């Protein structure tokens with residue numbers, strides 16, 4: 001492959017946001033059963049931050065399973081522990097007690113090196129601010145997680161092109177981030193999150209910077225990926241974004257407040273509401 005990646009020093013590491021979002025879903029998630037394969041299992045998870053004057057109990061015993069193919073929205077007021085939970089799901093931090101399984105790996109037993117390794121190989125992050133590398137093209141940005149593993153052959157290049165096409169960027173392969181709209185940049189980030197075949201996509205407010213037209217497009221892309229069996233875990237403040245998921249987990253004061261499925265009717269009506277909002281904006285733009 002002839003490109004920037006081969007002929008230069010490694011790019012700066014992709015910045016990891018302190019807030020890590022997670023999305024995932026698949027047909028299997030419609031009726032989760034105890035025999036379904038799990039993307040992750042969280043059991044009695046606690047996290048305490050020890051400060052000089054006090055100990056903050058950010059998570060106080062949170063347990064839930066995410067079957068492969070699920071699509072989970074995590075909600076909760078500010079300070080309820082969402083970021084803390086996402087940091088652990090993203091292998092950025094370890095719990096104080098309890099366990100977090102990713103497939104067969106218990107991350108609470110891992111060394112820092114093992115955590116970094118699993119993070120780069122098996123977790124797909126999507127951030128509110130995209131976090132793309134400006135000097136790299138679309139295809140190169142998608143390959144970055146592979147680059148860190150020393151994987152840079154024609155197979156990897158073809159995989160990145162394939163993912164770019166799947167997220168609707170077939171005609172933008174050699175563009176750089178500043179030549180793309182916000183929605184297109186988020187598509188690159190989503191393709192990048194998939195390049196490692198992750199346990200799940202962790203999305204942190206993935207539509208937080210997007211207008212309603214683009215939000216609708218990105219959520220449609222998540223629907224499509226979930227329909228293909230991808231597990232998605234995302235954090236959002238917006239009810240209508242959360243209602244596109246298959247399940248909503250609410251945290252409160254570091255505890256699991258509720259964990260409810262979203263009915264097909266609710267999901268459909270959230271889709272229709274967003275489509276209508278997007279259409280209204282498009283019509284307005286057309287008139288102006």
Ligand SMILES: Nc1ncnc2c1ncn2[C@@H]1O[C@H](COP(=O)(O)OP(=O)(O)O)[C@@H](O)[C@H]1O
Nearest residue numbers: 049056058076077078079080081082083084085
């Ligand atoms: N690194 C840290 N050191 C100390 N306290 C923290 C740290 N990170 C988060 N907290 C505290 O833990 C609690 C949960 O925070 P967080 O997970 O960021 O909540 P949310 O993302 O839902 O707003 C809050 O009381 C917050 O102040």
Ligand SMILES: [Mg+2]
Nearest residue numbers: 019082083084
């Ligand atoms: Mg937060």
